[in-house]
Amino acid sequence: MTLVDIxxxxxxxLFAGAAFLVLLRILRGPSIIDRMVSSDVLxxxxxxALIADMVANHHTRSIPLVLALAGTAVxxxxxxxxxxxxxxxxxxGERGALQxxxxxxx
Amino acid sequence: MSDDWADLVxxxxxxxxxxxxxxxxxxxLRFPDALSRMxxxxxxxxxxxxxxxxxxxxxxxxxxxxxVVLPILALHLLTTPMAAHMLGRAGYRVGHxxxxxxxxxxxxxxxxxxxxxxxxxxxxxxGRGR
Numbered sequence: 001m002t003l004v005d006i007x008x009x010x011x012x013x014l015f016a017g018a019a020f021l022v023l024l025r026i027l028r029g030p031s032i033i034d035r036m037v038s039s040d041v042l043x044x045x046x047x048x049a050l051i052a053d054m055v056a057n058h059h060t061r062s063i064p065l066v067l068a069l070a071g072t073a074v075x076x077x078x079x080x081x082x083x084x085x086x087x088x089x090x091x092x093g094e095r096g097a098l099q100x101x102x103x104x105x106x
Numbered sequence: 107m108s109d110d111w112a113d114l115v116x117x118x119x120x121x122x123x124x125x126x127x128x129x130x131x132x133x134x135l136r137f138p139d140a141l142s143r144m145x146x147x148x149x150x151x152x153x154x155x156x157x158x159x160x161x162x163x164x165x166x167x168x169x170x171x172x173x174v175v176l177p178i179l180a181l182h183l184l185t186t187p188m189a190a191h192m193l194g195r196a197g198y199r200v201g202h203x204x205x206x207x208x209x210x211x212x213x214x215x216x217x218x219x220x221x222x223x224x225x226x227x228x229x230x231x232x233g234r235g236r
Contacts, residue, residue: 003114003117004110004113004114004117007114007117007118007120007121008117008120010121010124011117011120011121011123011124012124014121014124014125014127014128015124015127017128017131018124018127018128018130018131018150019127019131020131021128021131021132021134021135022130022131022134024135025131025134025135025143031140031197031200031202033140033193033196033197033200033202034134034140034143034202036193037134037140037143037144037147037193038134038143038147040147040151040186040189040190040193041130041131041134041147041150041151044127044150044151044154044155045127045150047155047158047182048123048124048127048150048154048155048158051120051123051158051159051161051162052120052123052124052158052161054162054165054166055116055117055120055158055161055162055165056120058165058166060162060166060171060174063171063174063175063178066178067174067177067178067181070178070181070182070185071181071185073185073189074185074186074188074189077189077190077192077193078188078189078192080193080196081189081192081193081195081196082192082196084196084197084199084200
């Protein structure tokens, strides 16, 4: 096992740990905004993992996939952000809710 | 020999991207509200992606790869701030932030000024405030 292999292995483990933590935040919420931000990060992590695979195994076959993800990842976030409404204020009664009163605006 | 060098540097860049990703994961878990979590989320999205794509170009060692990677980078750098802007705007409106963590909330001032101007149309005349 060469030094480069070991570095790739460490990078892979770190990516896996990061994906686990991001998934945990998606599960815990507490709001749709948190979940959407985490989903964006998860898409980025998938892209990074695809690139890491290409670097480690010396091929370039996944580049179209990364390109498609880069172009379309934004759509989900924008669609969700567009339809986040004031009703979602009431939805933070679950575990890990914000410890403050909702802002009394609009 | 130069191949070894490129492999080593690209492995280092990948490692940087991985460390940034882990930092984003920890930040997403530990930061207190949605807006602070967005701050943590941007680290792998921009710098991590740049590092990983540079690693890909270095390890493939061909200019063709650079030509394909540049549109990926351009698309990503253009669309990520769009998504972050929309999410931050929605998060502020719905109130998913902690007031006690803010040093200064300039948007709040502007919203109140706009509301006052709406109640009292004469107050909208130029020359009153900015």
